[in-house]
Structure formats: C-alpha cells, structure tokens
Amino acid sequence: MTDQEISTAAPDTSRLTEAELRTYRRALRGETLPDDEPGLAPLLAREVLLANTHQPGTYVPAPSRYLETQLTAAVLRALSGATEALAGIPAHVRELEAEQQRYHHSPSPVGTLLLRTVPEVNAETIRTIQAAEYEILTAQPGHRKPKVLKGALPRDLQAAQRGVTVRTIYRTSGRTNPTQREWVATMTRAGAQVRTLGEDFLRLIIVDRAHAFFEVYGEDGTVQQEAAWYTQDRGVCALLAAHFRQQWDRADPWVPGEGAGAPGTDDDTKTSKLQRTILRGIVAGRSHRQIGENLGLSERTVTAHVSKMREALGLETVPQLTFWWATSPERLLP
Structure with a gap:
C-alpha cells in the first residue's frame, strides 16, 4: 500500500476546515468564485455546496437535512477506507520483511513477542504455517486432543502437499493414540516425516528457520500452558532449529502400520x-x-x-x- 493510498483512506473530519468555511460564507453572500478557490473542491465533492446552474461561478448551500446525510456519508466512506488500510498493514509488513531478507539477513526488528492467550497463539501459528515456503519443524511433547489434531490436519496437509518439508516429533506414548496414528498415516502419505521420543523435550514450532514458537516458563520452572513466545530473531531460530535436529536424530521413525510399542528395542534389553x-x-x-x-x-x-x-x-x-x-x-x- 502506498503513502497516497494510506492518506486517502484516513477519515476526514465532518467539520469544515477554516478555508472551507471561508469559501462557504462567500458562496452564501452570492460571490462569484474561481474554480481554484481554496476549499471549493472538497465542498463540491461532499455536496455541501451545489453549483448554481442559473448563474455560473456561484454556488448555493445544500439543505440542512441533506447536508447532514452527505457529511455522515463522507465520514463513513473514509472510515471504511481506513479499516481496509489497517487490515492490509500486516501483509504489507511481511512484504517489506521479505524484501529485507532478500538483500541481507539481519534479524527482524519485530524481535520476540509474548502471545498470552490460546486464540493469540493459534492465530499467529496458523498465519505463519500457512505462509511457510520450505520447512515446518514441530515438537509436540504433550497429549494432543483429537479435536486439535483433526483441526490442524487440513492446514498441515496443505503445507506438505505444496512441497513444504514437514517434520514432527511426538511422545512414544502417542503411538497408542488412534487419532494421532490417523494423523501420522495421512501426513506421511503426503510426504511428511514423523518420529517419537520417550523422554522429555521442548515444545517447538519452527517455520523456514525464520519464525519460531516456544513455551513460556515461569521463574519456578513451570510452563504457562496457554501462552507462547514468538520470535523472528534469526539467531534464536537457528539455535532452536539445531536443538530440534538433535532431538530428531535421537528419535525413532514412526512408520504407519507398525506396532504401537517402542520401535528399535533390542531383544536382549529388559526395558523399552x-x-x-x-x-x-x-x-x-x-x-x-x-x-x-x-x-x-x-x-x-x-x-x-x-x-x-x-x-x-x-x-x-x-x-x-x-x-x-x-x-x-x-x-x-x-
């Protein structure tokens, strides 16, 4: 969006400016006004003044009832334009970020944001995943409810189908979850890769090594379940991606159709x-x-x-x- 588009979308005041008011008074006195009279054009555009067809160069005021309608309509049109301009700002900022990254790789000035509620987290993760260009890395240590898995499947599947590399780590215990097994079967058919770990690991979502979501820890070490940190800092994203790779290398591949127990266990071992x-x-x-x-x-x-x-x-x-x-x-x- 250009500066001109943004400025024209900004709402005008419903009150006349000083220049417009002076022109309005001259018209009421019946004076002949030149076409370039200051304030004349906006008065005509909003139909506050109407051209006198019987005497060129002179103007008559609109009736007060009609005048209120016209001023209200002008402000509503301006507000509608401003709303559209506001809605377009995030997309325009992402376009500018892409331009920055095309010419240099400095960290984004957005830095790290705290998303405090589940709706905030969901909205930002969905937006980011839908815009993924080449890679989505996710680590999900907790139990994902069937409703959450089913809701995420179309979005995740769409990413895999358009050629984005999708890698996900789940708990080993998730292999017994029917809904999770169905998600894995569907996603792997689309080219996604899934592995499982039986030990603790961090909850992460990393997109294109440029966006990362991770858990919020309190000073006592407890996790704030409803919140998440969101960062575009390239250094932090690279560090978290390296951590994910370490966990990925230690995890066992989840091949759809195999048993629900822990894979790769040697017959001589006593424990899974x-x-x-x-x-x-x-x-x-x-x-x-x-x-x-x-x-x-x-x-x-x-x-x-x-x-x-x-x-x-x-x-x-x-x-x-x-x-x-x-x-x-x-x-x-x-």
Whole structure:
C-alpha cells in the first residue's frame, strides 16, 4: 500500500476546515468564485455546496437535512477506507520483511513477542504455517486432543502437499493414540516425516528457520500452558532449529502400520524406551504423577510400568529397581 493510498483512506473530519468555511460564507453572500478557490473542491465533492446552474461561478448551500446525510456519508466512506488500510498493514509488513531478507539477513526488528492467550497463539501459528515456503519443524511433547489434531490436519496437509518439508516429533506414548496414528498415516502419505521420543523435550514450532514458537516458563520452572513466545530473531531460530535436529536424530521413525510399542528395542534389553524414560524420571526425584504429566500418561499407567519392570527383573522394591538401573548398561540407551 502506498503513502497516497494510506492518506486517502484516513477519515476526514465532518467539520469544515477554516478555508472551507471561508469559501462557504462567500458562496452564501452570492460571490462569484474561481474554480481554484481554496476549499471549493472538497465542498463540491461532499455536496455541501451545489453549483448554481442559473448563474455560473456561484454556488448555493445544500439543505440542512441533506447536508447532514452527505457529511455522515463522507465520514463513513473514509472510515471504511481506513479499516481496509489497517487490515492490509500486516501483509504489507511481511512484504517489506521479505524484501529485507532478500538483500541481507539481519534479524527482524519485530524481535520476540509474548502471545498470552490460546486464540493469540493459534492465530499467529496458523498465519505463519500457512505462509511457510520450505520447512515446518514441530515438537509436540504433550497429549494432543483429537479435536486439535483433526483441526490442524487440513492446514498441515496443505503445507506438505505444496512441497513444504514437514517434520514432527511426538511422545512414544502417542503411538497408542488412534487419532494421532490417523494423523501420522495421512501426513506421511503426503510426504511428511514423523518420529517419537520417550523422554522429555521442548515444545517447538519452527517455520523456514525464520519464525519460531516456544513455551513460556515461569521463574519456578513451570510452563504457562496457554501462552507462547514468538520470535523472528534469526539467531534464536537457528539455535532452536539445531536443538530440534538433535532431538530428531535421537528419535525413532514412526512408520504407519507398525506396532504401537517402542520401535528399535533390542531383544536382549529388559526395558523399552518409554520405561527407560520413566526410570530417568524416578532417579531425578519425580513422582509417578509428575512423570505421567510429562509423558502424557496417567499416574496409574506409570505405576503399572514400574511394576512390570520389577516383575520382569525379579525385584521386590523400587529402590532395588533404581539400583539395578544405576548399574545397568541400559541406562546408556536412548
């Protein structure tokens, strides 16, 4: 949008300017006015003055009832133009950002923004993903509700179908989620790649290495579930993309149609990747409830996994299990 377009979209006042008022008074006195009389053109445009067809160069005032209608209509037209101008600003800013990035790679002046609510986060992530040009990286450690997965599928699928590289990391426990399995099957058919991790990792969305969304942590280390940081800082985006790559390299490919258990487990090992993640949580001092929250599992499911490990190893207590873990080579497995 040009400066001229923006200026013409700005609403005019409904009151006459000093120049217009002086011209209006001259017309009321019946004076002959030249075509270039200051203020005459806008008065005619808004039909505040009407040309006197019987005496060229003179003008008569519009009736007061008609005058109110005309002034109101002029302001409404201007407001409509201003609304369109405001709506077009974000797209125009992105055009200018693209021009900046075409000639140099300095960080965007937008920096990092705090998105405080779910609607804010959703609106910005949807806009950014829809504009993705070559890559979308996502890491989703929590349980994604069926409604969220189904709502995101058309957008994600469209990106993959237009040739954007889509890579997603889920929890290993997500392999038992029917809706998540359906999402993976549909997306992989479109060319997306999905892997799973049984351990803690950060929630991330990185688009074109130029946009990144990540979790908001409080001073006590708790995550603000409804909020997210959004950054266009190139350095931060590059760092988060490198972190994603590290997690991606450690994760197991999710091939649609395979079993729901942890893949790649050697027959000689006593534990699965999920169980090893649970053991690491126990050693770190977390409760079964906390471990379950991190993995998207119930506390009862975590307890059941611990019991199965004890039974498989012939152990009676959790301290015995943790001692076995501390001395077992399996603690070195992912």
